[in-house]
């Protein structure tokens with residue numbers, strides 16, 4: 001049996017029907033149709049499904065949709081303001097941190113959450129904060145550079161480009 | 162003489178897919194939804210080797226919501242990526258050969274119903290002995306895993322090649338070293354699981370969206386397995402979330418989605434779980450290799466003798482090709498006159514091995530680069546000196562007849578060692594810290610298609626249109642490496658137009674002309690050549706039109722910076738798009754094609770067609786490690802790579818390929834190994850238990866290129882996606898030797914192995930005191 005629930009995703013309320021055991025990742029992808037959130041394992045090992053819940057990076061494949069009622073959910077689609085990309089998104093593009101793009105949404109959201117707490121993280125802080133987001137393409141180097149660069153963009157020390 | 166001043170080539174452009182990817186807009190197969198779409202799930206065997214006595218699907222069929230159930234007897238046509246040796250079925254037929262093999266499939270209205278239906282399918286098995294190692298499978302009296310296999314002892318294929326006089330060369334050698342090496346069973350671990358969606362239209366034509374490297378081979382296989390004409394099948398490559406060879410042959414889910422869609426009369430999606438990705442596998446072959454190298458007094462290599470047993474897993478896959486690639490990849494980038502190769506690939510009851518980044522090269526490089534390091538040390542030479550002496554020059558023909566038309570490997574050795582301070586540090590770092598050097602190389606495409614056709618390996622069509630702009634149509638497949646960007650950059654350079662204005666349509670068998678696929682590091686050279694040729698043909702049509710307008714000869718015109726202009730008379734120029742418009746007014750649509758066929762070379766021995774490539778990339782790496790003597794943990798601190806990839810077309814993308822290769826190699830060297838139980842069951846088929854490197858493992862990577870330009874390649878470019886993984890593993894092993902004096906010959910170097918080796922060393926040293 002499905003139950004009705006209201007989820008706030010990217011600032012908008014969605015009235016949805018989902019089974020009580022449904023995971024947030026599936027509700028976001030299948031029911032709402034926001035497919036930017038990726039599913040690389042479904043059991044909490046890869047970080048591809050990361051979304052922000054009340055600002056905290058959270059694995060949506062381990063989170064029940066029902067548990068998110070009344071919370072603010074931000075997916076990759078909601079990070080940018082319209083066509084104005086978030087500094088992390090800009091930095092990922094500028095630094096060549098994107099290859100296949102499958103890990104990218106989760107990686108970008110984890111990085112955005114880190115920089116909200118600390119816009120001048122050290123390399124080690126970046127590596128620790130993002131160690132739960134796996135990427136098999138890039139070898140991580142350009143992602144670390146992008147996160148550093150995004151921090152500079154946020155703190156106004158560098159310009160896009 | 163090739164021109165070297167470029168506007169677009171070698172610059173950093175923004176990949177057009179990057180903005181979409183950072184917003185999550187790039188579409189992958191699992192993002193697709195169709196009205197009435199069903200979800201397919203696969204029932205997998207819980208036994209590794211057995212005959213299938215019966216399958217009862219009646220209860221599954223009766224479950225509400227189930228729309229189709231499929232078993233192996235409905236799809237009894239064998240296929241294989243090597244078409245001469247088909248071994249596989251879409252669903253196991255009469256027999257299962259590994260634990261987790263598909264035995265039935267269900268399409269239902271939702272995944273939960275499909276999964277429930279799987280539990281209702283009853284399979285009766287008659288168990289057979291399970292062989293999880295080549296030794297067991299080859300043992301006297303072992304049951305044949307493939308009954309129609311013509312070789313004894315579950316040998317899938319074997320090969321022997323002899324060049325020169327190996328015995329005499331060893332007899333004349335000053336020093337000979339022989340060791341046995343063992344490589345591990347590793348998976349690509351790309352982030353996106355396999356997924357395919359199939360849909361038949363009312364006319365009975367099949368449309369399939371899949372995450373594949375090889376739409377053309379998928380097209381052929383679908384035609385064979387579904388018994389349909391190829392022109393009624395349309396393969397569309399979606400976003401590919403990493404592949405590395407693992408999506409380089411047809412996967413069961415693709416065939417099953419099409420078969421279920423046909424049976425159910427509705428679209429069907431078949432998405433794999435992560436465990437199923439490990440079962441589909443096609444990862445790197447574990448090889449046990451006995452390798453012997455001789456050198457003369459000066460350290461010049463006199464001979465190499467190789468004997469290897471490859472654990473192939475249950476099916477053929479790319480195995481035959483990989484076997485012969487291993488032969489071809491044995492001794493380059495060094496000049497060796499006497500070479501003996503003996504090898505065999507063995508069927509075992511495990512998920513099938515196949516193509517993984519750098520196939521054919523990674524295992525022999527591990528052995529050879531380790532042995533050369535040790536030989537140099539034993540002779541009191543610096544390993545750099547020994548390798549430099551033996552390195553091939555700018556042009557080379559191997560004893561097996563492979564022609565290297567362009568090589569800057571010596572520069573790679575120089576640059577990597579200079580930048581890292583290797584010569585000063587090697588042998589001089591404190592105990593526990595070490596530095597290692599290794600070299601490698603890779604092909605830039607192959608000389609032959611798998612099914613020996615004469616048609617060009619790549620083709621491109623360019624349409625230049627006053628309304629639609631420039632569109633490059635090419636069947637090449639962007640699997641995340643950025644090949645669409647490379648092809649677009651080449652066209653932009655040719656036309657003198659900004660990269661942003663070039664559209665690339667790829668990875669679609671109906672829209673784009675033929676290309677073999679993304680494998681063997683072939684796209685930049687092969688598809689790039691086809692695109693460049695098509696662009697040249699467009700320009701040949703435009704220049705006479707411009708010449709009339711300008712009152713000059715066509716031969717003195719070039720397309721540059723949005724203009725067609727005279728190279729001799731400054732100011733004589735006309736806008737590119739004005740010329741296009743005039744051409745179309747007078748002649749109609751402006752299109753042209755281009756194609757590429759690599760030079761065909763061969764020899765008169767078995768496997769002689771394999772290993773040839775139009776051109777080769779090279780690299781050298783120096784790796785610094787820190788071995789924790791308490792915990793046994795090996796940490797890679799720094800990797801300095803110097804690569805010869807010709808002219809980098811898009812340097813940031815090339816760096817990305819190198820960095821990705823280094824981390825993938827590092828994983829295999831230190832952590833990764835798929836573990837198999839005695840009953841053939843995978844013990845760690847998850848990204849939790851199968852450890853790939855995380856960001857926390859990232860060392861400092863210093864990626865550099867040497868000055869290089871292959872004049873016979875499109876814009877001087879050579880491969881970069883697979884060569885850089887070749888030196889990674891031996892460079893780490895050599896560094897560990899430098900750190901603690903232990904020569905590991907088996908990967909991965911786990912902390913337990915390090916501690917055991919240190920203990921052993923202490924005991925031995927204690928014993929000699």
Ligand code: FES
Nearest residue numbers: 042044046047061
């Ligand atoms: S899909 Fe959630 S962690 Fe992998």
Ligand code: FES
Nearest residue numbers: 100103135136137
């Ligand atoms: S870009 Fe492919 S997994 Fe990260």
